Amino acid sequence: MASFGHGGNIKEISRQNGIDYNNIIDFSANINPLGMPVSVKSAIIEGLQQIEKYPDITYFELKNAIADFENINKDNIILGNGAAEVLFNIVRGINPKNSLILAPTFSEYEEAITSVSGSITSYVLKEEKNFEIQEDILNYINEDLNxxxxxxxxNPTGVVTSKEILEKILIKSKSNDVMLLIDESFLDFIEEDLSMMEYVKDYKNLIIIKSLTKFFALPGIRIGYGICSDETFLEKINKIIPAWNINIFAEIATKESLKDENYIKTTLEFIRNEKQYVYNELKKIKQIKVYKPSANFILLRTKDKVDLKQNLLQNNILIRSCSNYEGLNENYYRIAIRSRDENAKLIKYIKKNLQK
Ligand SMILES: Cc1ncc(COP(=O)(O)O)c(C=O)c1O
Structure with missing residues (x-):
């Protein structure tokens, strides 16, 4: 498991830089700025006493809540202590010798695959192609791949892949006996229907993973899930996963979050407006290139060499340096969408820093 190189490590940053943890405005983790739903907070407080009992070992209600939300069969759900744990368990279950991942992308795919000594080929997303997956990805799919x-x-480019291309990848993967894992952890922030969830029942080689920690602002509670319809694989995975791996608060929070339609609607509206505001404002700054966002974060590149992350920390603002992503370098940064006041502060200090 990677212990560094992620966004959201504000305690570590505060220790290293002598800044009070509570004063850091964290643009480095892509968490819903509205905070957890009020319904979740009340349900957790009310459910406090449940600590004294074990969670339901079958997670019957929790799985039903997810199945209703995703419109899938509850027996196809793999629960995890965050999507990161789901990913590691799935990779252990597959034990792939050869894997294909995007570059740049979320680092935990590589971490999970190398943890089982698998080799990795990178499909490099080219800036001149707007970091989009091209049809040539199909040439990488063959019987040697697992x-x-x-x-x-x-993540971190914010670029979406169309269902059309994903379907082609899925079909070619199936005929070559390759598992296709699609991480839709940020898809709930996007209003367009891009989910491949409906394909799960017909394609046993498809696994979708989702995190609830971003959209419902629950990163501290740890909850995520995978969806797959291959019974043999599910049986294998269920043997790997320890009993009671989901704590009672994660269960309560999930059940409440998924039915909070008002929170979901408010979030979508809020992110839509703020994302547009931040994107428009950043585009006015000549010293950076801004990439069009889709979810709740924005990738940008400084045209000159400047340590924007360290400089902004002097104003208690933390952004994500993308220097450790394959295919990017120290000129790239990722910022999360936050509240209007915080976004305005970020823009003001980026300008101050770059327009000196
Ligand atoms: C694309 C992606 N998938 C999964 C995760 C893991 O999420 P979780 O907090 O549920 O473990 C992250 C976290 O940053 C992520 O960016």
């Missing part, structure tokens, strides 16, 4: 990981929308 696993393909695609993050949709991709």
């Amino acid at each position: 696993l393909i990981c695609i993050c949709n929308p991709n």
Whole structure:
């Protein structure tokens, strides 16, 4: 498991830089700025006493809540302590010798695959092609491959892949006996229907993973899930996963979040407006190139060499340096969408920094 190189590590940053943890405005983790749903907070407080009992070992209600939300069969669900754990368990279950991942992309695919000593081929997303997956990805799929990981929308680029191309990848993967893992952890922030969930029942080689920690602002509670219809694989995975791996608060929070339609609607509206505002404002800054966002974060590149992350920290603003992503370098940064006041502060200090 990677212990560094992620966004959201504000405690570590505060220790290293002598900044009070509570004063950091964290643009480095892509968490819903509205905070957790009020319904979740009340349900957790009310459910406090449940700590004294074990969670339901079958997670019957939790799986039903997810199945209703995703419109899938509850027996196809793999629960995990965050999508990161789901990913590691799935990769252990597949034990892939050869895998294909995107570059740049979320680093945990590589971490999970190398943890089982698998080799990796990168499909390099080219800036001149707007970091989009091209049809030539199909040439990488053959019988020697065991696993393909695609993050949709991709973190950190924010680029989405169409269902049309994903369907082609899925079909070719199936005929070559390759598992296709699609990470839809940020898809709930996008209003267009890009989910491949409906394909799960017909394609046993498809696994979708989702995190609830971003959209419902629950990163501290740890909850995520995978969806797959291959019974043999599910049986194998269920043997790997320890009993009671989901704590009672994660269960309560998930059940409440998924039925909070008002929160979901408010979030979509909020992110739509703020994303447009931040994108428009950043585009006015000549010293950076801004990539069109889709979810709740934006990738940008500084045209000159400047340590924007360290400089902004002097104003208690934390952004994600993308220097450790394959295919990017120290000129790239990712910022999360936050509240209007915080976004305005970020823009003001980026300008101050770059327009000196
Ligand atoms: C694309 C992607 N998938 C999965 C995860 C893991 O999420 P979780 O907090 O549910 O483990 C992250 C976290 O940053 C992510 O960016």
